Amino acid sequence: MVNLQQKKEFQEGAKAALPLILGAIPFAILFGTLAPTSGLSALATIAMSIFVFAGSAQFIVLALIAAQAPLEMILLTTFVVNLRHLLYATALVEYVKHLSLGWRTILAFGLTDESFANMSQRYLQTDKTNAHYFYLGSICCFYFTWVAFTILGVGLGSMIPDMSEWGLEFAMSVTFIGMVVPYMNSKAMISSIIAAGISSLSFTYLPNKLGLIISALIGVSVGLSMIKLEKRRLSYE
């Protein structure tokens, strides 16, 4: 049975998710609106929000579907883009390892940028006895909003039929720009981003959007090398 303390944690978690949800609502609507113009059926659009539940991967996949990339390339990209969740899980596993497998399964399914942000805050507190209810509250609140507003977006998109001619694929580019710029806070990160950008122009002749993965790998290698160089310089000084 769920006791009063656990219920309170659940509600607190849902409340903590609210500000992040407000930020995500426009994206859920945008995703639902854009997906069918990229060539995804309305049903698959909604199913993606229900089963995949990964905002940035969902947007990137739309760009790939619109470019008619093959399935293997889309899945490979999904893998690369979602790898960051491995970092989040590594940071959180300490606090969930005592829970049952069922709990860990649900908490893992709902692990997103947003729930990670919520939980990093919550686990700073000393009393962690019922913190998994806080986690569940944050996930539920976020999950149902994401799905509901995706459906709303699909509905809106179908009411305005000519939207695919508005050049809305630029909405995706501009969304990604707004996501990348905040990362540019170190020499290593800026070098990585510049390297990925230049490479992406050099490899567009490659089939199946293979250039995307290669450019991303080049970007990551440049970033790693810069960090190594900086460390070496520091050890000389």
Add this chain to the structure above:
Amino acid sequence: MNEMLLILGMFLITFTIRFIMFAFAGKMTFPNWLEVALKFVPPAVLTAIIVPSVVMPQGYIDLSINNTYLIAGIFAVIVSIYTKNLLKTIGLGMTLFLILQYFTI
């Protein structure tokens, strides 16, 4: 494109990444360099998508001021640097893009 396979594949990949650490409940660790490398992944992937889509929207490199994608894209970068706000970046970037589109057609 088989949409069933697409959703199933994306679900399996995403869920496995999120679940694997929780499944082993802390009995698994991975090397430090990989942890550092992972931080570079999202911006690198996103950049590799953005740059071709705004620099060569018609399939060839177009650095002229007639390329509305490029002009609005550069504007969005500037807005993002100054406001550090995602929704403002999208709103203002999209507004300029639609205005430019309207005048070029």
